[in-house]
Amino acid sequence: MSWLKLVQWxxxxxxxxxxxxxxxxxALPAAAIVALLLGAALMLAFGTNPLTGYHAxxxxxxxxxxxxxxxxxxxxxxxxxxxxxCIAFRANMLNIGGEGQIVMGGLAGTATALALPGLPAFVxxxxxxxxxxxxGAVWGAIPGAFKAYLNVNEILTxxxxxxxxxxxxxxxxxxxxxxxxxxxxxxxxxQTRLLSKNAWLPTLIAGTQLHLGVLIALLLALAxxxxxxxxxxxxxxxSVGLSREASSYAGMSVKRTMTLAMTLAGALSGVAGAMxxxxxxxxxxxxxxxxxxxxGNAGFNGxxxxxxxxxQPLWTIVTAFLFAGLLVGGTSMQVVTGVPADLVTxxxxxxxxxxxxxxxxxxxxxxxxxxxxTAGPQARGxxxxxxxxxxx
Amino acid sequence: MSHFFTAAVLTATVAAGIxxxxxxxxxxxxxxxxxxxxxxxxxxxxxxxLGAFGAYYVAAKTGNLVLATAAGLGVGLVMGVIxxxxxxxxxxxxxxxxxxxxxxxxxxTNVLLLRIFPSPITIRALPAVPxxxxxxxxxxxxxxxxxxxxVYLAFLxxxxxxxxxxxxxxxxxxxxxxxxPAAADTVGVSVAKIRYSTxxxxxxxxxxxxxxxxxxxxIFQEDITNSEGFIAVALVYFGAWRPLxxxxxxxxxxMVGSIVVTWKTLGIIPASASDIAAMAPAVLTVLALLSVARxxxxxxxxxxxxxRGV
Numbered sequence: 001m002s003w004l005k006l007v008q009w010x011x012x013x014x015x016x017x018x019x020x021x022x023x024x025x026x027a028l029p030a031a032a033i034v035a036l037l038l039g040a041a042l043m044l045a046f047g048t049n050p051l052t053g054y055h056a057x058x059x060x061x062x063x064x065x066x067x068x069x070x071x072x073x074x075x076x077x078x079x080x081x082x083x084x085x086c087i088a089f090r091a092n093m094l095n096i097g098g099e100g101q102i103v104m105g106g107l108a109g110t111a112t113a114l115a116l117p118g119l120p121a122f123v124x125x126x127x128x129x130x131x132x133x134x135x136g137a138v139w140g141a142i143p144g145a146f147k148a149y150l151n152v153n154e155i156l157t158x159x160x161x162x163x164x165x166x167x168x169x170x171x172x173x174x175x176x177x178x179x180x181x182x183x184x185x186x187x188x189x190x191q192t193r194l195l196s197k198n199a200w201l202p203t204l205i206a207g208t209q210l211h212l213g214v215l216i217a218l219l220l221a222l223a224x225x226x227x228x229x230x231x232x233x234x235x236x237x238x239s240v241g242l243s244r245e246a247s248s249y250a251g252m253s254v255k256r257t258m259t260l261a262m263t264l265a266g267a268l269s270g271v272a273g274a275m276x277x278x279x280x281x282x283x284x285x286x287x288x289x290x291x292x293x294x295x296g297n298a299g300f301n302g303x304x305x306x307x308x309x310x311x312q313p314l315w316t317i318v319t320a321f322l323f324a325g326l327l328v329g330g331t332s333m334q335v336v337t338g339v340p341a342d343l344v345t346x347x348x349x350x351x352x353x354x355x356x357x358x359x360x361x362x363x364x365x366x367x368x369x370x371x372x373x374t375a376g377p378q379a380r381g382x383x384x385x386x387x388x389x390x391x392x
Numbered sequence: 393m394s395h396f397f398t399a400a401v402l403t404a405t406v407a408a409g410i411x412x413x414x415x416x417x418x419x420x421x422x423x424x425x426x427x428x429x430x431x432x433x434x435x436x437x438x439x440x441x442l443g444a445f446g447a448y449y450v451a452a453k454t455g456n457l458v459l460a461t462a463a464g465l466g467v468g469l470v471m472g473v474i475x476x477x478x479x480x481x482x483x484x485x486x487x488x489x490x491x492x493x494x495x496x497x498x499x500x501t502n503v504l505l506l507r508i509f510p511s512p513i514t515i516r517a518l519p520a521v522p523x524x525x526x527x528x529x530x531x532x533x534x535x536x537x538x539x540x541x542x543v544y545l546a547f548l549x550x551x552x553x554x555x556x557x558x559x560x561x562x563x564x565x566x567x568x569x570x571x572x573p574a575a576a577d578t579v580g581v582s583v584a585k586i587r588y589s590t591x592x593x594x595x596x597x598x599x600x601x602x603x604x605x606x607x608x609x610x611i612f613q614e615d616i617t618n619s620e621g622f623i624a625v626a627l628v629y630f631g632a633w634r635p636l637x638x639x640x641x642x643x644x645x646x647m648v649g650s651i652v653v654t655w656k657t658l659g660i661i662p663a664s665a666s667d668i669a670a671m672a673p674a675v676l677t678v679l680a681l682l683s684v685a686r687x688x689x690x691x692x693x694x695x696x697x698x699x700r701g702v
Contacts, residue, residue: 349500356489
């Protein structure tokens with residue numbers, strides 16, 4: 001069932017093992033390259049030179065202080081959602097609810113900032129982030145508990161709760177929480193009042209958007225790594241993900257662990273939501289009425305980032321930065337070539353499909369290598385048998 | 393409220409509800425086929441988007457609505473082959489690959505929309521085809537028998553698919569592959585072939601659902617499905633994997649949508665509450681999933697790629 005890293009295999013084995021190691025390492029970058037090539041084919045179809053397009057994209061994302069800091073800021077929600085996905089997916093809980101969890105975190109954080117504007121910044125900012133974590137945690141815990149205790153498909157409930165959260169936000173931002181100042185065509189802009197300056201995330205480099213949230217996100221990614229690989233809770237999470245039956249037999253509280261994994265994932269997305277508010281340029285919660293108006297699709301892109309990092313929290317730091325570059329650079333590409341920035345969303349989709357598709361091939365080569373190692377070099381029939389079995 | 397309970401308003405609301413239910417029904421019936429054979433396709437929403445765009449393109453270029461519908465179906469077929477290859481042959485995690493298909497469809501249709509249609513073009517609606525004699529029945533006729541042919545097709549598929557699933561050899565193979573692929577394999581049923589056929593059928597119906605939605609709205613806009621494809625997947629659970637149950641769920645959704653629109657027009661609910669009212673389908677779905685999970689059992693091999701000898 002699980003396409004996670006199932007096998008912890010010994011070092012120093014034969015050629016089959018080495019080939020499989022190479023395949024494991026290069027499969028993911030290869031998936032990205034194929035997706036980028038397909039993107040290039042699309043650009044060609046529009047009569048745009050893909051080299052011009054991608055050059056504009058890379059320059060817009062990574063060239064110069066402004067581009068780099070914009071990319072780093074864009075990476076924050078991707079990283080937070082992504083490491084949350086690492087926790088949830090490793091527990092074999094397919095959390096597609098990042099979008100809703102971000103929204104609920106954003107709402108809880110905004111409400112806190114609006115309610116307590118007088119608190120000093122060193123109290124208010126952490127408080128807002130904690131409120132965001134709480135909001136997201138609730139929105140993760142609900143589908144988590146439903147799955148663990150009532151066996152309700154978590155994929156579907158998280159998707160539905162995304163819709164509920166967005167409609168709830170649209171209601172609040174155009175009704176109870178709306179600012180009675182900004183007018184747009186047909187009524188008020190769906191946004192809250194400007195938040196108290198005490199709630200703003202402090203900027204790290206003057207003149208750029210780079211805010212403290214980048215450091216907090218990096219620390220949280222590190223914390224998730226420690227949690228997953230250096231604590232007993234992390235061990236339980238991974239164990240439950242590999243086999244619920246075995247974990248239960250070993251005396252672990254499987255249901256509680258499943259719920260907890262979803263709660264933690266939700267909390268991290270919630271922090272991302274709060275940061276999207278207090279780390280934004282407008283320093284208020286704004287949406288545009290569409291499903292991704294507030295989140296910018298970060299809930300889905302966080303999944304892409306985590307999958308591409310092979311569900312490793314530290315690698316997620318790298319992939320979050322790269323994919324944020326794709327998003328930031330996509331806008332530059334649109335300006336230069338006229339190819340809409342939504343191409344990046346399409347490329348992300350292809351990356352997801354390709355990554356989960358090569359996962360099976362990776363697992364198969366790894367299994368074959370393991371057979372080669374355990375059976376020894378003389379047992380030539382063994383790898384063939386493994387291949388036959390897996391290929392069927 | 394009194395304005396709502398007049399014959400004219402009620403029949404119009406029901407007729408509109410049936411129309412709104414049709415895309416849900418087509419997509420959910422397709423998904424039912426796939427799921428009964430053990431494959432979850434979460435990419436329905438993306439395929440609906442692509443199908444809707446295909447239909448929009450053809451309708452805008454040729455003005456032929458039949459060709460436009462066929463284009464939606466065709467796009468669905470192509471996506472079906474890809475989905476089946478990824479889910480069956482490459483044995484990818486189905487819950488995730490579907491999200492990839494969704495993102496692909498969302499991104500690609502936006503790109504194409506902005507590039508090909510800088511200014512929007514309105515597509516005329518499908519003409520209603522009154523059924524001889526039946527459409528003359530007072531009220532009932534205008535609700536059920538003065539619809540367009542896609543509506544009739546969708547509702548006709550309910551008994552057809554029920555028959556196929558329960559009374560034909562092919563249907564028995566589908567169910568066997570969904571419940572116990574190893575056993576089906578042992579008696580010579582090709583698990584892969586059956587799953588390819590159901591997944592491709594399902595995706596083709598999803599593409600058709602997209603075309604239907606487009607012709608209902610009359611114009612392609614960003615994210616036109618508004619997650620209807622995901623709700624369609626949930627409707628399969630809601631209907632406990634039976635075409636008739638799926639139809640009941642689709643009708644419920646269509647009616648809720650239609651009633652909300654009517655109430656808003658009549659001023660029965662204030663405009664500010666419309667976002668709260670819009671939450672109804674999703675909340676309803678979660679509650680339905682809760683009750684179904686307790687009462688019905690899903691196909692045993694649902695979501696599990698089949699590997700011989702494992």
